[in-house]
Amino acid sequence: MKKIKYFILVKSIGFYLNILSYINPKKASVIAYQLFSEPRKGKLTKENLPKFLQNTSTEIIEYNNHQIQIYKWLGDDNVILLVHGWESNASRWKKMMPFLHQTGSTIIAIDAPAHGLSSGKEFNVPQYTEFIHATIQKYNPKTIIAHSIGGAASAFYLHKYPNSNLEKIVLLGSPSEMKIIIDNYINLLSLNSKISQYLKKQSEDRFNVKIDTFSVHLFSKNFSQKAYIAHDSHDKIVNVNEGIKISKTWTNAIYHETQGLGHSLHDEKLYTQITAFLLEA
Template structure:
């Protein structure tokens, strides 16, 4: 029951007949992963592809403001609705399953650049750790958590669960994901990543604390790290997005 509460988003779903205007301009394509449909949105450009990965209790419409900045680059842009979000199927959301969604789409489209917000960034880190895709050249993480244990501990504290339930819950994660919770750390995975990275975090982020961004920056060998103030967890900021564009344009 605790895991179900932890993994089921309360918002972020969409209805196909009531799509936000941002997504109405895209071409919709559906992929299959096991029993679930994966919804993607494609804005066609050249052969260079940017893949967008949203976060918890969100959907692909969260990229509305960033899209204004990256569309003029002329690249093909693809956004994914995560498990149990947007128009994608499922009731359960977690980073390993999200990583499989990413893998399913990247097998066909082979993006060179991936951008993730919040736990979408953590899913990218797990994906790169598991599949080590050399075709991805650049990674952009916006307000992304590193340590899964911190998220779990915050959840345990929120529900005032006792130590016995906490232990059983962590054992369940291990059994389900085949990785111990103590080893599920994006910044540890990043030690071996060859990709260039742009990592941004806000000092006043109350959802994912800034220390998580600093962890990524401390281990990712080829990374640019930017801290902002006053943008919170969403990190919607024109100046920051211009830095993202400059990073994308770099050779």
């Protein structure tokens, strides 16, 4: 029943925007972009902070008029950076954390723009990339572990800011093509060509990057870091072919395809394998 209600709601919004595009195309396009870029969930307040995040050392990084929320689990000099995905926050790492502690590392997790306790109302990959950049400048991690769109942002960081200090990258259910993300949104709402063209142009103007050339699997050809790329064959959010494409072009990558874990990829066996990858010399 929930799925039916959600389907009706989504298609109703798309129908409304399509009609509005003939009456007031600018307004329709603005609303469509807002729906695309503003997360509906994932925000936190200090009053409703999950217990998992309460038991951490926290810090705020001021960067380009934004506040980046940082959570720290202290360990040795080796630093691991955790980068979550869309409509989530740093609490998504709760199930993985016991395995990461086995490495003895200091672990840093961030909240994305407009997520968790970080500032902003709008989310986009280039801005998330700048959040990652600011965090890496401060903490100098040797490893990034990223989920979903956080993986695309992490790859864009490596493309924009080559970093020889980073040794290992773990991508979990990450997309490769920015165009696919936008097209999926357009198809979900059944938006017409007027709005579709505006969305792509608006995204390119704000991202300062051509959508058709934003591809992790193209960026990764130049990456020297060791990578562990995991994707589930039944991922309904990001198709498994995205993970396969990235793994084929990343020179030093291990690809692991799971069965039945979905997009979240929460699994003790997988986390054990990732921990072993992190502990490899």
